[in-house]
Amino acid sequence: MKQKDIYSKEIMKYFLKPKNVGVMKNYDGLGKVGNPVCGDVLWLYIKVGVDKNGEKTIKDVKFQTLGCAVAIANSSVLTEMIKGKPLKQAMKLTQKDLIKKLGNVPPLKIHCSFLAMDALKEAINDYESKKK
Amino acid sequence: MAKKKIYLDYASTTPVDSRVLEAMLPYFSDKFGNCASLHSFGVEALEALKQSRRIIAKSLNANPKEVIFTGSATESNNLALKGVALAHRSLGEGGSPGHIIISSIEHACIIETAKWLAKNPCLPAGRSFKITIVPVDKNGIVNPNDVKKAIRKDTILVSVMHANNEIGTIQPIVEIGKICRQKKVLFHTDAAQSFGKIPIDVKKMNIDLLTASSHKMYGPKGAALLYIKDGIKIEPILHGGEQEFGLRSSTVNIPAIVGFAKAVEICQKESKKELDRQAKLRDKIVKEILKTIPRSYLNGDAKNRLSNNVNIRFDAVEGESLAARLNGLGIAVSTASACASPKLQPSHVLLACGLKPEQAHGAIRITLGRFTKEKDVDYLIKSIKKVVSDLRKISPFWKK
Numbered sequence: 001m002k003q004k005d006i007y008s009k010e011i012m013k014y015f016l017k018p019k020n021v022g023v024m025k026n027y028d029g030l031g032k033v034g035n036p037v038c039g040d041v042l043w044l045y046i047k048v049g050v051d052k053n054g055e056k057t058i059k060d061v062k063f064q065t066l067g068c069a070v071a072i073a074n075s076s077v078l079t080e081m082i083k084g085k086p087l088k089q090a091m092k093l094t095q096k097d098l099i100k101k102l103g104n105v106p107p108l109k110i111h112c113s114f115l116a117m118d119a120l121k122e123a124i125n126d127y128e129s130k131k132k
Numbered sequence: 133m134a135k136k137k138i139y140l141d142y143a144s145t146t147p148v149d150s151r152v153l154e155a156m157l158p159y160f161s162d163k164f165g166n167c168a169s170l171h172s173f174g175v176e177a178l179e180a181l182k183q184s185r186r187i188i189a190k191s192l193n194a195n196p197k198e199v200i201f202t203g204s205a206t207e208s209n210n211l212a213l214k215g216v217a218l219a220h221r222s223l224g225e226g227g228s229p230g231h232i233i234i235s236s237i238e239h240a241c242i243i244e245t246a247k248w249l250a251k252n253p254c255l256p257a258g259r260s261f262k263i264t265i266v267p268v269d270k271n272g273i274v275n276p277n278d279v280k281k282a283i284r285k286d287t288i289l290v291s292v293m294h295a296n297n298e299i300g301t302i303q304p305i306v307e308i309g310k311i312c313r314q315k316k317v318l319f320h321t322d323a324a325q326s327f328g329k330i331p332i333d334v335k336k337m338n339i340d341l342l343t344a345s346s347h348k349m350y351g352p353k354g355a356a357l358l359y360i361k362d363g364i365k366i367e368p369i370l371h372g373g374e375q376e377f378g379l380r381s382s383t384v385n386i387p388a389i390v391g392f393a394k395a396v397e398i399c400q401k402e403s404k405k406e407l408d409r410q411a412k413l414r415d416k417i418v419k420e421i422l423k424t425i426p427r428s429y430l431n432g433d434a435k436n437r438l439s440n441n442v443n444i445r446f447d448a449v450e451g452e453s454l455a456a457r458l459n460g461l462g463i464a465v466s467t468a469s470a471c472a473s474p475k476l477q478p479s480h481v482l483l484a485c486g487l488k489p490e491q492a493h494g495a496i497r498i499t500l501g502r503f504t505k506e507k508d509v510d511y512l513i514k515s516i517k518k519v520v521s522d523l524r525k526i527s528p529f530w531k532k
Contacts, residue, residue, distance in 0.1 A: 005459060015453070016460055021526050036490035036529070039450060039478070043528040064528035068452040072526060 007069055008103035015069040018076035020083065024062040028130070031122030034115055040067030042075055044119035048087060048127055056087040063119075070102075070109040074116040077101050082120065091124060093117070136462040138508045142348075142440060142501030143297055143325060144466055148391065149350040149502070155394040156352065159387035167384050168373060177386045184393035191396050192342070192359055193333040200358050200376040201389050205324040205345035206241040207369075208358040211380070212320045212341045213245045213291060215366035217261055218254060220288040220318075228286040229255050231262040235274045235292045235303070236484040239322060242291055243480075262286070271433035272299045272485045276307040283311070289318045294342075295326040298481040298497055299432030300441025302330065309338030318364065324348055324356075328399035329407060329438055334359055341366075346388065350502060351395030355388035410500045411439035413509045417498065418442055420513045425520055431482060431495055445487075445495040448530040449523045455496050457519040463512055466497045 005012050024045035034041035042065045049059035061083050065075040077098055082090040095113040099105050105113065139147075148156075159180060165173030167181045182196070189196040202208045213232065221229040234246050249261040266278045274292055283290070290312050295302045305321050312319035320341035323332060328349030334342060341364070346355040360366055360379070372381030421428050427447035446454070451467035458465055478492035498512065524530035 005456070007456070012460070015456065018526060032528075036493070038489070039493050041528055064526060066448060066527045066529055067450050069456040071450075072453055 007073075007106070010101065010103040011070055011073045011105070014073035014076040014102070018063075018072055020062050020076065020079035021064070022062045023064065024060065027062075029123040029125070029127030031119040031124075031126060033118040033122055034067070036066065040071045040112060040115055041065065042067070042071065042115050042119045044075070044078070044116075044123045046082075046123045046127060051086070058082050058085055058087060058090055067115075068109070068112070070105060071112040071115060073102060074098055074112045075119075078116040078120060087124065090120065093120065136511065138463045138504075138511065140498045140500060140504065140508070140512060141464050141466045142504075143300075143438075143497065143499035145347050145353065146350045146501055147503065148352050149395060149398060151398060152351055152391045152394045156387045156391040159390050163386075165386075167386060168375060177384075180386055180390050181384055184389045187393040188357060188396050191332075191400055193335050194359055195362060197377065198334075198359055198362050200360065200379050201384065201392075202356045202358055202376075202380055203354055203382070203385065205239075205322065205343050205348075205356045208343035208345075208356050209239070209241045209291075209322055210245050211358055211366070211369055212343060212360075213242065213249060213289065214369055215379070216289045216318055216320070216341070216364075217249050218367035219365040221255070221261070222286065223255075228262050229259050230288040231264065231284050231286045233264045233266060233279060233282045233287060233290045233292075236265050236267050237272060237274075237296050237298075237301075237481045238291065238293055239297055239324070242293070242322060246291075266292075268301075268484050270486045271436070272296060272301040272431075272481065273433060273436065274303050274308070276304050276311055279308050280311045280315075283315045283317055287315070287317045289320060291320040291322065293325070294321045294323040294332075295330065295438050296432070296481060297325050298479055299443045299485070300325070300438035300499075301432045302326070302436050302438065305339070306337050312340070313338045325438060328396065328403065329440070334361070340364055346392035346395055349395050349399050352388045352391040354385055355392040357392075406502060407439040410504065413500055413504060413506060414439060414442055416506075417509055417513060418444070421516060425517060428520070431485065431487070440500040442498040442500075443495060444498070445482075445491060446520050446524075447491075447494065448527040449494050449520055451493060451495045453523055454494075454516075454519055457523065458496075458512075458515055461515045461519070463515055465512075466499075467495065 027045040028048045029046045031044040045062045047060040051057045061079045063075045065072050095117045098113040163176050165177035167177035185196045189199045246263045250263045264282045309319050318340045322343045324345045327344035340361045342359040344357050347353040368379045370381045429445050431443040455467045478489045482492035
């Protein structure tokens with residue numbers, strides 16, 4: 001019998017098989033957002049490099065998430081969208097882009113994509129502040 | 133893709149037993165009459181209603197005229213609290229119009245009704261019903277002494293559930309009933325989760341009002357009851373054709389009530405053996421999980437709980453994602469916590485037991501039933517081990 005899920009196929013795909021999961025040891029930036037008290041926590045690690053055109057690029061990315069299915073799906077989508085991309089481009093990403101990628105996000109779960117965006121900002125801030 | 137589909141959420145609702153469905157079927161088409169009609173169709177329906185009422189009343193050791201049918205346990209609980217409050221309020225100058233005691237782990241339909249009563253209604257400006265919420269201990273059990281201490285001069289009603297819907301803990305309602313009788317305060321119990329599982333004798337247990345529901349015991353949705361001890365005044369909420377002794381106007385849902393009565397009969401006959409079987413499966417789940425999964429914990433009382441309820445939590449795992457992964461493997465369990473609710477709040481029951489929000493977020497509820505097989509339970513245990521381990525690999529808080 002076919003299982004029915006309350007979430008879209010896309011959300012379930014990322015939730016059941018998330019990419020870029022784990023800890024990064026020599027990260028350049030770490031964004032820790034959320035709060036276990038309210039439920040969702042996301043830690044995002046980025047490694048920044050320079051590509052052949054001399055542009056700063058997110059060479060690698062990893063995440064760890066404690067949270068619901070949508071929070072985990074968002075984390076995975078975010079990492080896939082920024083991996084290998086120029087830092088400038090990643091910074092232009094909005095929460096709308098994440099939601100678009102995930103299909104039907106229930107209204108109650110929209111906040112999960114804010115969490116992912118916050119983590120990205122924090123990680124980039126962390127990287128920038130270390131550089132100084 | 134998962135092939136199995138295993139339902140382990142019987143506390144949420146149960147499938148209609150085929151024998152119940154069979155008993156109901158004639159009342160949709162052949163015997164469709166309105167029991168308020170005076171012709172033969174009506175009389176046929178009325179007889180079915182009376183017979184159903186007799187069966188159910190007898191199972192509670194109540195008189196048939198003390199049982200009224202409603203559409204849901206929520207409706208019964210609303211009627212119990214609002215109906216008693218309005219019929220027993222004191223309208224004299226000054227002073228309190230009335231005081232109601234509930235427990236901290238009641239179902240939302242009790243808590244919200246009590247809050248509504250505390251807000252205002254049908255009273256002169258500036259006066260409102262007073263509510264006291266008595267706590268539970270860390271295992272989720274009310275101390276009857278706390279109820280005793282909370283009773284005041286103006287107390288009109290105590291409402292404490294028989295068994296909790298989330299953690300399955302069984303409340304000391306016999307003791308609470310006794311205290312209420314001594315103090316001459318009315319006692320209501322929400323038995324939605326226990327009726328059909330634990331024998332109830334309203335006389336021996338000093339119960340004045342009791343709520344029970346059909347769809348929690350293999351009957352159809354849309355039928356529930358409120359037992360109201362003979363002589364207790366209660367104001368109806370629904371006004372109209374004066375059905376159900378004038379306490380619940382509405383065309384009577386005969387097929388659902390016939391099904392409810394059949395479900396009660398079956399439970400009476402089969403419950404004891406069946407519940408022993410479920411308790412063994414429950415204990416197997418708890419034992420296996422606590423033994424094999426590190427930092428897993430049982431919520432609620434280990435012994436004093438419904439034979440079909442397992443509520444368990446895991447450090448560094450969120451309950452909703454655990455339930456969603458299990459659903460992906462074909463297993464239906466529930467999470468009363470966090471993300472499932474519109475407010476994204478963790479379970480008020482688990483918080484009342486003293487858990488921290490981050491602990492409460494990690495809970496799932498597994499409830500067994502008549503159609504649960506041992507192999508389902510084995511598959512569940514295996515699946516939980518895998519899913520918890522997978523989610524912990526993603527979690528930032530899991531340290532081996």
